[in-house]
Amino acid sequence: MSAVTTSPSVKVFLLPDLGEGLTEAELVNWLVAEGDTVTVDQPVAEVETAKSMVVVPSPFAGVVTQLHGEAGTTINVGAPLISVTPPGAAAAEPSSPDAAADPEAEAYRDEERAGVTVPTDEQLAAAPAAGEPEAESGTGSGNVLIGYGTPGTGTGGRTRQRRGGAATAAGTPDQPKPDDGRRAVFCISPLVRKLARDAGLDLHSLEGSGADGMILRRDVERALGTSAEAPAPTDSGETATETRAEADRRSGLQITGRVPVRGVRKAVAEAMTRSRREIPEATVWVDVDATALVELRADLKRRQPDTTPGLLAFVARFALAGLARYPELNTRIVEREDSSQEILTFDGVNLGIAAQTDRGLLVPAVQRADRMSARELDAEIRRLAALAREGKATPADLTSGTFTLNNYGVFGVDGSAAIINHPEAAILGLGRIIDRPWVVNGELAVRKVTELTLTFDHRVCDGGVAGGFLRYVADAVENPGGVLADL
Template identity: 50%
Template sequence: MAQVLEFKLPDLGEGLTEAEIVRWLVQVGDVVAVDQPVVEVETAKAMVEVPCPYGGVVTARFGEEGTELPVGAPLLTVAVGETAAEPEGSGNVLVGYGTQAPAARRRRVRGPAAGTAAQNGQAKQPGHAPATRMPEPAAASPARAGAPVTTPAQGPVPVISPLVRRLARDNGLDLRQLVGSGPEGLILRADVEGALRARETPTTAPQPTGRAPVASPSGSGARVPLKGIRGAVADKLSRSRREIPDATCWVDADATDLMRARTAMNAVGGPKISLLALLARICTAALARFPELNSFVDTEAREIVRLDQVHLGFAAQTDRGLVVPVVRDAHVRDAESLTAEFARLTEAARAGTLTPGELTGGTFTLNNYGVFGVDGSTPIINHPEAAMLGVGRIVPKPWVHEGELAARQVVQLSLTFDHRVCDGGTAGGFLRYVADCVEHPTVLLRTL
C-alpha cells in the first residue's frame, strides 16, 4: 500500500525565513526520483533548485508560481511504495543546506470538512492560500472551510518575520485585523501588502498613525515589490547608509601601461587575462599594505575586526537586480585564477544559480561601473565591509606624459571607506598605491 509523504520547504540557512516559488519543475502525476529537483525558488540570497528527498508519484503541489512560502510550509506530497514505511532523508546536499528526514506525520483528525483537499489532489485552487495542508483525511482549518480566522485580542500575533511586522507598524496597520494566509494563520508579507493596497484611496496614500500625510502622485503606475534578491539588496543598502559613516576620495590615473601590459600577457598564448582580474590583483596587493581596509566594525563589542583573508566581492548586474558574488581567498590567487573565477561567478549570477555561500562573506568589494560608460561614482559600502573601490571607464584623454601633452588611457578611481576604521591618510595611501600600480604595473612585481 502506498504511503503519502509531505515534503516541506526546508530550512535554507543564512537566517532565511521565506522563499518565492519561481518555477515548478514537476506536475501532479509525475514520477520523481530521490533528490530530483522539483521546484525553483528565489530567496533573499539566490535562486535555488530544491530537490525532494522522496521517490514516488507527485500527488499535490502547494502554491502558485510567484507565491511566497515560509520555511516549513508544505511544497508537495509524494506517494511512495510499501518499502518507504519508515522513510529517511536522502542525506544529499541541497545547495549547501542538506535535505532532512521528514517530521512525524500529523495526527489525523476526522471532521466535517475532512477530505476536501484530498479529493482535489492538488492545492492549486484559485482563491485559496498557497500553504494548504497536505491532502490526506484531516480537519480543514476554519480559514480553509470558509470561516475567517481572526487573531485573538490578546497574545502574540503570528507574523512570518520582523520585516513584515515593521512594514505594518510603519504604515499604521493593525495586524490583529488581518487573516493570515500562511500555515496556522501565519501572516505573510503578501497579506500586509494586500491590506495596504485595499485601504488606499485615489487621492491619498495610507496615513500611518502619527506620520505626516503623503500625497499620492497623479495618474496610474506600476508597483514593483521589493522582495527576493532586490529586497535583500535594498535592506542591506539602507542599513549601510544608517550605520556606516562613509567618506569618498578619488584620483585620475593613466592606465595606458596597464592596458599595454594586459595586451602583452594575452599575446603569448594561454588563458586570456581579464582587466577585472588585474584590478583585483592590484586590490589584494594594496590591502596587504593597508590591512585596515580589510575589516569590519563589531558595533556591539565596539571593536574593529581586521581580517587575515581577502574574500573579494564584485558588483554584477543581472535581470533580477544587483548582486555581489564573492571570490574566496583572492589574496592567494594569480591573475589566471582570478580571471577564471570571475567568469564562473558572473555566468552563475546571470543564470540565477549563485548559492548563498557565493553571495556572502565578502571582506572588500570591487565595483567596475566603467562597464556602464560611467566615469565616476560614490558607491554605498557593502555592509558590513569597510571599503569599496570603484573603477570608471577607461577612455582617451589629454594627459601630460613625460613633460608633453599626449592622448592617454585615463581612468578615475574612487574609494569609499568607513571612517571609523581609518582616517583619510590611510584611505589616501591605499588609493594612491592602487593608482601607482595602474600607472606602473611593474610596481606589482614587488609583491609577487
C-alpha cells in the same frame, strides 16, 4: 526537522532552511506535478532566495499528492512545500464526516488534489482543507537542510498526467451535480468561487488564464466587466500585480501596476539600507593615467591571446597588494553580546566582484584571492560572474566577501560614490577608461584615463589609510610593470 508526516499515508515536506539565516524563498518553478512519482532526493522545485537560485529535492519517495504553492508566491521556511504518498499507501481520508459532506469543502479539496493552491495576487493566506490533519515529525533523506541533494540524485520523470478534481455531490452554479458529467473547475481559491457565486456567474463558462486553465480572480472580474489591465513585466524582471484603475494621490497619475519587492531586489534593498544606516562612510577618489596598463595588456594579448588577463583582473591584483599594506580596509566591525563593538581582522582576502545580472546586483566572492596571480583571478572572476548570471551561485559564493571591487565603468560612467557591501568595511570602484588630455613631462598629451573611487567605513580607519591605499593602487595602474615585478 524539515519533513513531517500528516498521517501514516501522507508525508509533508516543509521548506527547509536554505542557509545563511534566510526565512523565506520565492517559488520559481515546479519540477513535478501532482500525480507524478518521485524518488528520494529527486529535484521537485526551484526556489529563489535572497542569495541565489536553489533546486530543492524531495526527502520522500512516492506519489505527489499536493503542491503547496504556485510559481511566483513566497513561502516561509517551515511552511508546507509538497505532500507525498509513499508507495503502497492510501491517500488520507477526511477526519471529519461533516467536512466530507460539505460541498464547499469537498470542492476545495478537489482543487487541492488538482494542483491548485490558495495564495492569490492579493496575497491571501491559504486556508487548510477541511479535515486536513496537523503535521507531525517524521524523517527524510536528511540532505535538504541547505537546499541540495546528494550525488547521484535521481531524475525520475512524470509517470501519469495531472488529474482534475472529482465532481461534488451538491449542485451549485460552479459545482455540477454528478449526473451532468462535468468536472469540478480549476479555481485558485474559495474566495474566487464566492465572488462568482455572489454574482450568479457559472465558473464552467469561463476559460482560466492560469496554469492548466486555472481560473484566477482576474478571470472572474473580466467576466463581470471589472477586470483590471493585465500585468506587465518590468525592467527588473518582476511582474507587476494586477491593480484596479486608480490615481496616485501624490502625482495624480494613473497607477499601472504594483511590483513586489522580493527575492534579490529585497535583499539588495535591505543590505543597502542597513549599510547607509549603520556605516559612517566616507569617499575618496583619484584620476589615474592607465595608458601604461592598457599598453601592457595589449602587448600581452598579441603574444598570448588566449591567456591574457582582463584589465579588471590586473586592478584586482593591485588592490589585493594594497590591502596587504593597508589591512585595516579588509576588516569587519561586529557587535559583542555586551553591545560593545570590535574589529575583526582576517588571514587573507575574499574579493567580492560586483556583477549586474537579470536578477539584480550580486557580489560573488573569489575565495583567498590574495593567493592568486592576475591570470588565476581573471579565470575565477569570469567563472563566478557566469554563475551569478545563471542564478547558480551558492549562498557561500555570495556572502563570504571581505572587500569588494566594483567595475561600474562597463556602464559607461566615470565615477560613483558606491554604497559599501555590508558588513564589509570598503569598496573600490573603477570607472570607464577614456581618452583625455593629460600633462606628461610638462607637455599636453592624450592619455587613457580612469577614475578610482574608494568608499570606506570611517570607524575602521582614518583618511590617511584610505588615501594611502588608493594612491598605492593608482600608482600600480600607472606603473604596472614595477608593481607586478614585486608580486
